[in-house]
Amino acid sequence: MINNNYSLSKWLKNLENINKKTIFNLIELKSLAKKLNLLNSKAFIFTVGGTNGKGTTCAMLERLLLNSGYQVGLYTSPHLINFVERVRINGTVLNEEEHVSSFQNIESVRNNVSLTYFEFITLSALILFKRYSLDFLILEVGLGGRLDATNIIDSNISIITNIGIDHTSFLGMDRESIAFEKSGIFRKNKISVIGEIDIPNSMHKIAKKKKTILKKINIDWFWEKKGDYWNFIHSNVQLYNLPKTQIPLSNTAIALSALYYSGFKIDEKVVRKSISTVQVLGRFQIISTIPYIIVDVAHNPDSAFYLSKKIDEVNVKGKIYAVIGVLKDKDILGIIEPLRNIIHYWFAAPLKTIRTATKDQLKNIFPKNNTFVLNSIHEAYKKACISAKKEDAILVFGSFLTVSEFFSFKR
Structure with missing residues (x-):
């Protein structure tokens, strides 16, 4: 059991170590959620999955709903600067005391149920949402x-932005396997909006089995x-001459759909x-223009x-230096390859996590003739x-984590 007098930072440190389970089973988690009365929300719920673009899609959904006068709860991950970023109520983060209170609530009924860090904080987000009268929940x-x-x-509507190769140790080595896992959010007789153009067969099979109503890009809805x-x-509306957005148009379009x-x-x-006002921290964020300083959470091919x-599109006049x-x-080589011909110099460094690629691994993978391997992201920058x-x-x-470390010393 965790001490209920802990601060938020102490809670989070301990949550990271409460267990190391690698086999996930939602039965116990759902039973605990039921005990906490979290499964019968009156809000309309969007669940947003996919390989890339989940966070920006969620942000666009949130902004459009708030500007339409609705009460909205958003749960997203990961955070970049502070844990409280993960939950927003009507566009505003909550104070640390509210998070600690919800953690205490979970711990009071958890008993011996083993939870991962993410399972624990997901229950916490649902508890926080329950404390407010919300029209919509957006779950990433x-x-x-x-x-x-x-x-x-x-959820009332599921969204899958796209299917790419990532998290292969958990989701599988190919798009068919990954699509199978991501299709797990489909619900019977509910709409699932799909932004992937090349839909794997496994997704069609799950949709048919679950009797999910697929609404597919370039078939049921379009953008150009x-x-x-x-x-x-869209079958319900046609919008022409829309203004440019600060996030990918594909994510704006799927949110609209x-x-x-x-x-x-x-x-x-x-x-x-x-739609032109939405910007998400760390998503092609231009910090400066002389010289250009650009941060982006890109982490897969x-x-x-x-x-x-x-x-x-930025049309940089000089050289481009990558801090990575x-x-x-x-797939580190897959991350490097699309940028190999436009990056002049690489400044690579290990991250502050046991999951990081080490200095030796970075030296072996990055181009030999134009790479410097440093001790930290701060030193590389x-x-x-x-x-x-x-x-x-x-x-x-x-x-x-790269962008998070950058913001930690740039604040």
Whole structure:
């Protein structure tokens, strides 16, 4: 049992060590949630899964709903600076005391039930939501879907942004296996909005088995970029000449699609006013322009490819210096490859986690002729700053933890 007098930081430190279970089973978790009366929310619920773009899709959903006058709860992960970022009520984080209170609530009924860190904090988020009168809940899947803690909740609409190769040790080595796991959030006779163009067969099979209603991109809904504007076509609405967004258009479009399938009133004026205002911390975030300092949480091949396209749009006049830290279980070569021809120098360093790629691993993987391997992200960034001129760019990426460390010394 954990001491109920702990501060939030002490709670979190202890939660990381309460167990090391590797076999996930939602039966006990759901039973505990039932005991806490968390399974019968009156709110309309979106569950958002996928390989990339979950956080930005959630942020767009939240902003559109808030600007439409609804009461909204958002649960997302991971955090970049402070744990309290993971739960927002009507766009605002809660104080640490409210989180500690919900932790205490769980611990008072947990007994000997073994919970992972993520399972514990997911229950906590649901407790916090229950304390407010909310119209909508937006739940971001942490890992996969089928065995993710968020999957104890029956959503009204499920969203899958895309299917890429990531977390292979948990989800499988190919897209069919990964799609099977992510399709675990489907619900009988409920709509699932799919942003993946090339849908794996396993997803179709799960949808048929669960009698889920799939709403697929380029079949049931569409979006197209037209220069400085874009269009969105949906069975319930057609929107033309929409303004540019600060997050990927694909994520904006899937959020819009899910909202219009929900049946709730979303005024077109609100859409046009809102979509260009959404920005998410650490998602192609431009900190400075002289020189360019850009941070991005890209951490797998698909997101690295998207990042390469975004850098092309910036049209940097000088050289590009990459500050990068990666986890050892990632496809590091796959992350490097889309950027290999546009990065002039790499400043690589281990992260502050046991899961990090070590200095020796970084030396063996990164290009030999233009890579410097440093002791920390802070040291790597300082080295890049010394090298960069005003017409150059410094790109910080490779992991959520890389960006988190960057913000820890840049605040």
